[in-house]
Amino acid sequence: MSLTLEDITLTYADGEGRLTALDGVGLDVPAGTLTAVVGPSGSGKSSLLAVAATLVTPDRGRVVVGGTETGALSAAERAELRRRRMGIVFQQPNLLASLTALEQVELMARIDGRGRGRGRGRSGEVRERARELLDTVGLAGLAHRRPHQLSGGQRQRVGIARALMNEPAVLLVDEPTSALDHERGAAVLELLGRLTREWGTATVLVTHDRERLSFADRVVELVDGRVGVASVS
Template sequence: MHAHETEPRHRAPGHASAHESHEGHPPEHLAGGDLDARHPGSVDHALSEAAAPALAVRDVSLTYPDGTDADGTPRTVTALDHVDLTLHRGTMTALVGPSGSGKSSLLAVAAALIRPTSGTVTVAGESLTELPEKELARIRRGHTGMVFQQPNLLAALTSREQLVLAAHIAGARGKELKEAGDRADHLLDQVGLVDCGDRRPHQLSGGQRQRVNIARALMNDPQLLLVDEPTAALDQERSRSIMELLANLTHQFSLASLVVTHDTGFVPLADECVTMEDGRLS
């Protein structure tokens, strides 16, 4: 199977792709004295890592045990069958396909929630297949943002507190938590909830709760955004608004977004679209 490469077809005004932003000039966080000048190779390594695909899935298969035959031979079910997929920053990719085709399994593998049976998964230049569980948790907290179908917000917390808690779980303490509060305010503004920071989930509509969910996924500045059926519980108008928001945020924050959707009507909002059927991408 050929690898699926996704490149941005359109961008928000003033937006540069990950490749363009690294041609000629290093990123700001590499331009100063952050890297040791005594090790000139470290600059090349860091630039290479920064320009790497946000997600690279290579020949990934995933099988589950499914009981045994009458003669005792173990049976398996194939969820993913030699899947290849590459996502670059600044691109939103729609993932469509029938129920049970393997879409959620691919998201789970990309999110380092489950390990593939075979093949490799690389996020932000780091191979997940070779990392111990503790390091996988670091990848999930730092490089990957996840938006689930159900927001699962904590009833006792305000919208702002939901976001700050995500930073706390990722290790923010003291001054970092103050900065997290400022970032939470900024993100709530970006998702159209500038006046909802002090509201609790029961005071928000379904669409607003999903916007908080999206903002929370961006709190730790991820490269990769994985989104599972974000509009399943919303009406058509709110669904389109959420999909447009995801497309705008993808370009604004230079994310690599993989969005599972059952509604092919929203596919034109994505930069790319891939279809999954019987565990294979086409």
């Protein structure tokens, strides 16, 4: 399932005028590929992710997820799309202090209504999938630790596993290395690139880190709300 943004323009009220956050942005992310978006602070990167996630409606343009134009959906239908078909990895994982790493990942399935009763979605299968995802991100031995017992990189990887719990077709990642040292940041970026290809997701990753973008299939730069091909050192 691909993600396509067509001619996206987004403005915000700014005093008596309007501030343009995105200006005719187009982006096509096929399934199984990762597009990295770089750019200075205030260039529109966070706005781009918000529009792609259908959290913000643009003034003009279309967001198409797997052939479905999201502008034609109701608010409830967009929420359903996010819950079932999208994974979002926030800059800060925002883990719940009272839950273990395993429970953080399971929570996504329970929000989606799985893990109760009998059948394919029963609790045991949800737990097994959560364990498999923690193993995938290298945290199998830390499943029962709570956030304060995990390093920053480990918490970020729990956030990635959580985002993958419902098998998203689209993965949106916001500055995953901003609070990590070089080694841990590189490991997280490599993991995201590998999972994108293995899982066949259409991944958009916003990052300030221009030095480690070899994992990306495409790198674009946002400057003043407009997109172009980035120069990477």
